[in-house]
Every structure is written in C-alpha cells, then in structure tokens.
Amino acid sequence: MIAVPFTQASIAANRFGFGARPGELAAAGSDPRGRLNCVLGALADRSVEGLALGQNVPLILRGPMPVGSWAPSRLPEADSELIAHLRDLYLDDATLSARLDEGTRT
Numbered sequence: 001m002i003a004v005p006f007t008q009a010s011i012a013a014n015r016f017g018f019g020a021r022p023g024e025l026a027a028a029g030s031d032p033r034g035r036l037n038c039v040l041g042a043l044a045d046r047s048v049e050g051l052a053l054g055q056n057v058p059l060i061l062r063g064p065m066p067v068g069s070w071a072p073s074r075l076p077e078a079d080s081e082l083i084a085h086l087r088d089l090y091l092d093d094a095t096l097s098a099r100l101d102e103g104t105r106t
Contacts, residue, residue, distance in 0.1 A: 037063025 040050050041064065050067035052058060061067050083104055090096040 034060065034063040036061045037065050037067065040065040040067070 036050065037060075040048060050057075050061050050065060052061055052067060052069040053071070055069060055071045057067050057069050083100075086100055087097070090100055
C-alpha cells in the first residue's frame, strides 16, 4: 500500500471518499478536476504514471503530471452469451435495454 499525503483538495481522489474525514468529501467533490493528477504529483518520486483507459483522459486525471491513454484499436465481436448476460442486466432499465437492442440489430 502506498501512503499519499492527502490534502483537503485531493482527498476524494477516487470519488468514493476512502480516507475522507467529515466535511472533506463535499469540499473536494464540488470540483473533481485534476484530483488523481494531484495524487500522481505526490507519487512522482516513485516513477508512477497515470493511464486513462479510453481515447480521452478524464478531467479527474488531467493536470501537470504526464498521463497516457490506451484504447483498443479493434474490439472483438461480442458473443451471444455476453449479449444474453447484458440483456438480463439491463432488463429493468428501458434506456440501456433499448440501446442494446439497437446496437445488436446491426
């Protein structure tokens, strides 16, 4: 486990508030931009780099510390078992269910 010297500005680094003291989460949650990048700055002496999974780096990870991004160039086709699991998962959500039906028609 890595101990990071949290400040009130970076206490909600992961939006779940682990380690937050009463009142700090509300203050930090009001503007989450750069929270994880601040943590990277605190870990700079450990050769830690940030990595965003997707084509764009989210606001919470943007800042002065270098951050890379990765996205697969091509995803494999979803098999019928995965589609069936997603249908079960989205059963009670009309919006997601409709989007899944729309996406699997093509």
